[in-house]
Amino acid sequence: MEFNFENKVIIITGGSSGIGAETAKMFAQYKAKLCLVGRNESRLQNVAQHCELISGNVPLCILVDLIQAGSCEKVITKTIEKFKRIDILVNCAGKLKLGTLHESDIDVFDELMAIHLRVPYYLTQLASxxxxxxxGNIVNIGSSYLERYKPGFLPYNVSKNALEKFTRHAAMEMVTEGVRVNIINPGMTRTNLIHNLNIDEGDVNYAYDNLIAELGLKKILEPKEVAKLILLAACDMMPNMTGSSLKIDGAVIV
Structure with missing residues (x-):
């Protein structure tokens, strides 16, 4: 399958690592013009350099914390200043924090709702x-865990469920404008999310081994596999696909 993203201007949040980084590199293979948004400067620059080597196009790098005031506006303004247009928005920025109703501070809930719902909502509003x-079109990145009910995942799952509902409503609002909005719900993927839980490096593989037990295929997803599905959702091959929720998780055992 050959995609055509040549000269398409694509914003990718969470573009410095994991699924966002692999998605950027894959878009670069098809000569896209990229705006990469992230919080880690060295990783963001490494991804940008890799994309430039692939495509010959120099990505725009925006180093921001998207939940901070003015950050979403900066992303859209800088992209238009440099490229004069926006064709695709990939809302990939995310965070995993464990929390329960009785043991967690409300700040955990607020933070996850901000990055998983408010940021995609506001960027969509600004980019519309x-x-x-x-x-153009929008691809949001959710999680197949939104269908599961496990202790510790309450605020994370609520925020991802909210993102899926937002996707479906936004698709209905924008369908008459010719803009598609879809969501990809990946299962456990080998990214930095587990590291963000402050797990010791030596325990990371142990954590993955335990997570594999919950997967029908007994394999952790690799970011490249999710990136391929993102490109499929973002391409023009299926103009009637909007408001869709596409899951890739190796048959998670609910």
Whole structure:
């Protein structure tokens, strides 16, 4: 399957690592013009350099914490200043924090709702006029864990469920404008999310081994596999696919 993203302007949040980074590199193979958004400067620059080597196009790198005031506006403004248009928005920025109703501070809930819902909502709102002009599309990154009920995942799952509902409603609002909105729900993927739980390096593989037991295929997803599905959702091959939730998780045992 050959995609055509040549000269398409694509914003990827969470572009410095994991699924976002692999998605950026894959878009670069098809000559896309990239705006990469992340919080880690060295990783963001490494991804940008890799993309430039692949495509010859120099990505725009925006180093921001998206939940901070003014950050979403900066992403859209800087992208338009450099590229004059926006064709695709990939809301990939995310965070995993464990929390329960009785043991967690409300700040955990607020933080996850901010990064998983408020940021995609606001970026979509800000990017909409430009996406309407380009007849572009939006791909949100959710989680197949939103269908599961496990202790410790309450605020994470609530925020990802909210993102899926937002995707479906946004798709309905934008369908008459020619803008598609879809969501990809990956299962456990080999990214930095587990490291963000402050697990010792030596325990990371142990954590993955335990997670594999819950997967029908007994394999952790690799970011490249999820990136391929993101490109499929973002391409123009299926113009009637909007408001869709696409799951890739190796048959998670609910």
């Amino acid at each position: 006029p430009h996406l309407i002009k380009s007849k």
